Amino acid sequence: MSENNQDKKNEQDYYFGGIQEFSLEEIESEVLNESVYLDVFAGSDPSFKENVTSFNNGLDLINKLNVYEYDYKVNEFPKYKFSSDHQIGLMADELEGILPGMVVTDSDGKKLVDYSKLTPVLTKAIQQLTETVKEQQTVIEELRKKIN
Structure with missing residues (x-):
């Protein structure tokens, strides 16, 4: 990224109140011209939010997902690039x-x-796995003490 473009990026004010959609063609055109910044920010200050509840089932949801390997039908869908x-x-x-x-x-x-919306769900799943590992480690240590 050029120094001039970096200065423009640093001067930019971020507004979290709206969404602007672009076609893949527009994005590709702008990225090639180095005039689009792909920083992703979401308004996350607590003052922006209401009806906040704890999210607790990340691991259950992630375990329901199937992950695939594949190739895109590039020639059949050229407009998607x-x-x-x-x-x-x-x-x-x-x-x-x-x-x-x-x-x-x-x-x-x-x-x-x-x-990008999977990030909080994956974060919760990792936290749940971490807690399970900690609990299992405690049990393992107690069993080791009994064996010794």
């Missing part, structure tokens, strides 16, 4: 049945996954 690289990901229709807010349907009826 898919990568020809081998992929690892989820199937949107399956994810929609488990976490519907993470899937959108475009104007052609094709489903798209917002992978």
